[in-house]
Amino acid sequence: MPRIDLPQGTLDLLILRTLGLEAQHGWAISERIQQISSDVLRVQQGSLYPALHRLERRGWIKARWGTSENNRRAKYYELTKAGRRQLEVEKDAWDKLTAAVAQVLGTA
């Protein structure tokens, strides 16, 4: 099954959504997105980390160092309050966008 590259701007939404469940480190986030999307979505690993750092700077996620499942030091990210609000906002916007696109495709 061929994989789809992520459309611009959706990576942030996926990261926020993934972190909405629990705190995760970067590698787990990329694995998680692939798993949940049944391997359809492919996260460009090189662009995952700049996105994480950008979200951290905006105050939507925060980072702390913890111990990973294989007992190593890893950087964990979790949602902040502002991040939760932002997740709602972006989800809402995404739903509206997809609904509108679907409608156009359905009628045209």
Added chain:
Amino acid sequence: MLSDLWIRVRALLRRKTVEKELEDELRFHLEREVEKYVQRGLSREDAQRLARVEFGGVELAKEECRDARGLAWLETVWQDLRFGLRMLGKNPSFTALAIFALAVGTATNTAVFTAFNATALRPIQSTDPGRIVAVYRSAVGDVNPTAFNYADYLYFREHNRSFEGLFAASGTDVSVSDLGGASSRNAPAGGITSLLGIRFFEQLGGTAELGRAAMVSENYFSTLGIAPFMGRSFADHESDPVAMLSYNFWARRFKSDASMVGKTLKLNGKPFTVIGITPKDFIGTYPNAPSVWLPVSAFPLIEVGRDPLHNSNDECCGIYGRLKGDSTKDQAQAELTVLADEIRRSYPSGSQTSRPVTISVESASPFGAHPSPEAITMLAALMSAVGLVLLIACANVAGLQLARSAARRREISLRLALGASRGRLIQQLLTEASLLAVMAGGAGLLASWFAERFLETSVAGALPPEWGFLAINVNPDLRVFAYTLAVSLVAGILFGLAPALEASNPDLASTSKEDGSNFAGSAKPGRGRRLRHFFIAAQVAVCLVLLIAAGLLARGSARAVRLDPGFETKKILALDFEIPPGLGYDAGKMTATVHEMVQRFKTVPGVTDVAEGRVPLGGGLRSTKVLLDPSEKESNLPAPVLYYSYVSPNYFETLSIPIVRGRTFTEDEARTSAPVTVISEAAAKKLWPGQDPIGKRVMLDARSQFHGFQQSFPSETFQVIGVSKDMRSAWLNEIDPGFFAIPLAPDQYAEVMIRAQTDPKALMAAVGREAKEVDPNVVVYAETLDGLMTMNPGFVISRVATVFSTVIGLLGLVLAAVGIYGMVSYVVVLRTHEVGVRMALGAARGDVLSLILRQSAKPVVIGLFVGLGGSVVVSRLLSSFLFGISSLDPVAFGSVSLFLMCVALTASYFPARRATRVDPMVALRYE
């Protein structure tokens, strides 16, 4: 956002830690990825390879992470600053020119702001000035505040709960005598007044000196928390007459003599003991430093019949106070409003003091709490003027910058090609511009500080003490620094933005070669170029108008001092008497005093004669309607208006004014106030054209006096007995339009003129001694008529205007020169290729130079012609200040135009010369 700032700062300060964390994070990811593939059965080697391929460039990811963290932002600013400094250092002539032009702009802005800051924004000097407030009272329905009487003040002081202390302040003029030693009230020559060539009246040595007295309640200094510089300040209920000297008066008048404390000083003739000296430049609640500080209770001593402590009709004082730590202005205002209402109910109804009033409590400033609309208008006008100067400076430097960025086009297109974003380039060019602007701001701040220091000290030194001692602090404070920084940054963006946008435009950058190869005549006359030319022409025109006006005025005022005014100027000393109102002299006493002095002056060796009358050019003009026939009196026909003056019989002889027909008055006629008059030639021509005026009669109507004293004339009709030669006694710039003299009666006194055998200045000390012996409390000023000519309003205006238009014109010329330099540099850069081709084809250096100069001279020449036209109009308006110099004076017009043309040529020559240094091979190889 806080997290944003924190992350950025941490990125910058803890750079190593942050880098290591980034490294660890990415390594962890790769290791996990490798483990994943190993678990799927790949060899470790294959797994590592696959993981790297999947991840993409690690270094690129790191770079992007740094960008995302905002590390880049601060780091690039730092980089840009260093790079900018290097670029500025590489091109010192550009840097110097730009800084100079921008410094002119920031200096003028800073100077105006500093003046504003030092006056309108100045708090009262005291400990914790924020709690010092002024109390204002105005009648209901009236906006102008009125002063309080002393009883009000005492009532407020005793019944309020809002203030730690409440104090009262008033003021008056006093004559200070028994000072001992020679007078030194006037500052030594030099400074602004000698620069302007004008002067102030000089105090006659040995006589009393007029000074300003600040009258304050005894708790004034203790409430403000100001300790005396020396001695002590007032204690409650001073029983003996005591005074404090201001530092400024003490330093100037007593040469900072420490033994003054404890000595006795006569103020309006009454002895006061000096108990202390106030700190230097201390002005308290006054706009400037007085000579002496006295308790309000001293009023009855220095002003005959005035006793504000016991007279509720004497609204003597302003009230100020220090708020308690826990009370606010609003609370204090509410409380004082209640107290004021109690006070007014205690007065009989219907009286002035019982009217309802509004009380307001406001932050106090020595220059009043309400900025008047006039002050605001003036500030706005000044601010827009200096703002315009800044804009012009910015526009000219933008022209320079444009030329420079055109020269740097290859560097810029290279960087664009290497992938620098346009924003990044703009950021870098703007950083450079701001750097330049901040340096210029520093220079401007220094320049304005020095200029204002010079102005302040020289004006302060020249002002007579009775005007108070100027003590304006023009040293820059935090507010001034902040303002200058803000102005500089705005300027940086103003002049940096347009060139940065243009230079970083990828289209332009890539077509720069074509631009250069377009050598059919000239570069395309684009809109930008035409705008630049227009701008240069406008500046040249304005500078020319200003400098021609300055040239005309300078020549006019130089002519004025050589003018023959029609009377003797070199040998006459004019005296002016100033009687402090506090002495309570009536007209009879004053007349007797002056006449006694005149008698004594006549005995001083070296004096040939002493006359009384109006001092020519000395102001005090009187004029009246003159009728030739009694029947005209009731009619409304326009009658001639002539100047007149009461003079002693020897007036004409003393001043060497020739009597051309008839005779002057006799002593007898003066004694009896005979109805006779001597008229000037111009008056004779006006009243009786073509006839002999001797024996004719004129009628004077006391009701029709202008700038007179509304006193009746000794007689209604006067007979003409003589005609005097015309002179310039009213205004230096014109012959008196008509003048007549009538005899001074024995019970009148006028101004006194002493004729010296040789040098009138040498008589001053002896004359002063005589005056002092007659009355030590009368203040006498003296000035030679020669000196008076330089105090004539026409002369002063033309001198001051000369200096101002010269300064502004020269500053403008500097800016225009920078603009021309920038414009020519730009042209040269654009045409480098063309010049190369021309030279390859055999053009000589001289040809190239004249080609560039010819082209750049066009806007300058247009500006010169427009400016000449403007000057013709402006100089017409100046004609009354030119003292006979033609308003189209060829010397001023010609020399200034030539000067301007030379400056413009020099400004074009240096960049143009660069074009001739083009190596044809290099220019062509660029193809």
